[in-house]
Every structure is written in C-alpha cells, then in structure tokens.
Amino acid sequence: MASGMVDGADGEKTSWTLIEQAASGGREERETFARRYLPIVERYLGRRWARSVLARELADATQEVFVECFQGVLARADRSRGLAFRGFLFGITRNVAARHEAAHAARRLTPAESAVLAAIPSREDEVSQVFERAWAESIVDEARRRLEARAEALSEAARRRVEVLRSRFAGGESIEEIATRLGITTKRAYKDFDAAREDFRSCLREVVRLQAATDASADVDPMVVDDECRRVLMLVTS
Numbered sequence: 001m002a003s004g005m006v007d008g009a010d011g012e013k014t015s016w017t018l019i020e021q022a023a024s025g026g027r028e029e030r031e032t033f034a035r036r037y038l039p040i041v042e043r044y045l046g047r048r049w050a051r052s053v054l055a056r057e058l059a060d061a062t063q064e065v066f067v068e069c070f071q072g073v074l075a076r077a078d079r080s081r082g083l084a085f086r087g088f089l090f091g092i093t094r095n096v097a098a099r100h101e102a103a104h105a106a107r108r109l110t111p112a113e114s115a116v117l118a119a120i121p122s123r124e125d126e127v128s129q130v131f132e133r134a135w136a137e138s139i140v141d142e143a144r145r146r147l148e149a150r151a152e153a154l155s156e157a158a159r160r161r162v163e164v165l166r167s168r169f170a171g172g173e174s175i176e177e178i179a180t181r182l183g184i185t186t187k188r189a190y191k192d193f194d195a196a197r198e199d200f201r202s203c204l205r206e207v208v209r210l211q212a213a214t215d216a217s218a219d220v221d222p223m224v225v226d227d228e229c230r231r232v233l234m235l236v237t238s
Contacts, residue, residue, distance in 0.1 A: 014218075015211045016079040023074040034066050040138060041065050041093050044131040048097055048123070052116045053109070057100055065096050082212040082220070083228060090131050136235035139211070143204040147196070150203070164189055165196035204229050 018036075021029035041062050049055045069092065077088050105117055147165075151158040160182065167173045173181070179189035208228045212220045 014213045014215060015085065016214060019074060019077055019085060020079065022070065023077070030070055033069070036138065037089060038062065038066070040131060040134040043134040044093055044127065045097060047130040048120060048127045052120070053113050054100055054104060054117070061096055061100050065093050068092055068096065079214050082214070082224070085211070086135055090128070093131070133235045136232040139207055139232050140204070140236050142207045143200060146203040146206065147200050150199070161192040161196040161199070164192040165200060168193055201229070204232070208232070
C-alpha cells in the first residue's frame with residue numbers, strides 16, 4: 001500500500017493534502033487514496049457481513065465507497081477537523097453497507113438469511129472496532145516503512161537495529177536468539193532494540209502529525225499527537 005505522504009521538496013504531504021487532491025480529480029492521488037484506505041474498508045465490510053448473503057457483494061460495496069468519495073462526498077471533508085477523517089470515512093462506509101442491507105431486506109430471504117441480516121445492527125460496536133483496528137494498523141505500517149527507508153539510507157548499523165526490532169515483534173524471537181543469529185552480543189542487541197523502538201516512536205509521531213496537520217508546516221498540539229499514538233498502539237496490541 002503506498003503511503004501517499006512523501007512528496008514535494010520538503011518530503012512531506014499531509015493526509016489532508018492527499019484527500020483534497022483526490023477529491024479534485026488527481027488520478028495519481030486517487031490511486032494512492034484507494035490503496036491506502038481500501039484494506040480498511042474491505043476488512044470492515046468483510047466482518048460486518050461475515051456469514052451473510054451480503055458477503056458476495058463485498059467487492060461491489062467496497063468499490064461503491066470509493067465511487068462515492070470521488071463523485072463529490074470527499075469534497076465535503078473538513079481539513080480543519082484534523083484526525084476526524086477517520087470518522088468521516090467510517091460514516092461513508094457504514095452508509096453504503098446500510099443501503100446494501102436495506103436492499104436485501106426487501107427481498108425474499110430464507111429465515112436463516114433474514115436472521116443474520118437482522119442481527120447486523122446489534123454487532124455495530126464490535127464491527128466498528130474492526131475499522132478502528134485496521135486504521136491503526138495502516139498507521140503503524142506507514143511508520144514501519146518510514147523507519148525502514150530511513151535506516152536504509154543511513155548505515156548498516158541502522159539497518160541492523162531495524163532488523164532487531166522486526167525480529168523481536170514480527171518474528172517473535174527473543175533478544176538472545178536475535179543476538180546469536182546476527183552474530184552480536186546480547187548487550188548490543190538490547191541497545192539496538194531500545195534505539196530502534198525510539199526511532200519507531202518518532203516515525204509514528206510523524207505519521208500521526210501528518211494525518212492531523214492542515215498543511216505540512218502547520219503546528220499540531222503534541223498532546224493530540226501523543227494521545228493518538230497511544231490509541232493506535234493500544235488498538236494494534238489488544
């Protein structure tokens with residue numbers, strides 16, 4: 001999934017810049033917008049319609065969400081609301097889902113199909129958490145890509161630190177196992193792990209700031225950034 005955040009002479013593009021350019025018809029920006037948000041929409045609809053006859057409409061409904069975005073709805077998003085775009089896109093996705101559900105409810109369904117469809121509203125809180133978690137994971141993925149790109153441009157030691165972090169969290173290896181595999185001391189591996197973790201937090205803050213900022217140079221309340229970072233990490237680790 002492309003990030004859509006790296007652009008221009010200053011190397012930064014806010015999420016709101018991408019959103020507004022996608023709304024105005026920029027082809028590249030629309031493709032980037034779709035790549036970034038499509039997995040989130042798919043996961044939400046997939047969970048909402050699990051074990052339902054509507055599951056076969058997942059691809060069509062997902063496409064419909066982006067058609068609505070690009071045919072005028074996206075232009076109504078308010079960049080002054082910072083991080084609120086998450087809720088804006090959730091609202092569009094939920095409305096598309098509700099229309100499909102209403103259309104199916106008007107058809108002749110088996111009692112079992114009707115029961116599954118009728119139960120969807122009662123699962124709204126549970127399913128909305130799928131959207132929230134998928135959104136959080138997309139932010140963490142972007143921070144990880146930033147960390148890896150930065151390390152690649154720096155040094156072998158920086159790349160090793162990223163490898164230690166990746167092996168610990170994604171690979172599930174112990175620090176001792178990582179040290180043995182990489183041929184470094186356990187003490188060095190622990191230092192690399194701590195340093196890489198701090199670097200990741202810095203990248204995460206950058207990604208969140210660019211989601212909240214009205215433009216690349218705009219100030220964002222550090223407390224807002226910190227709160228969102230905590231929320232993101234809580235969602236992906238819960």
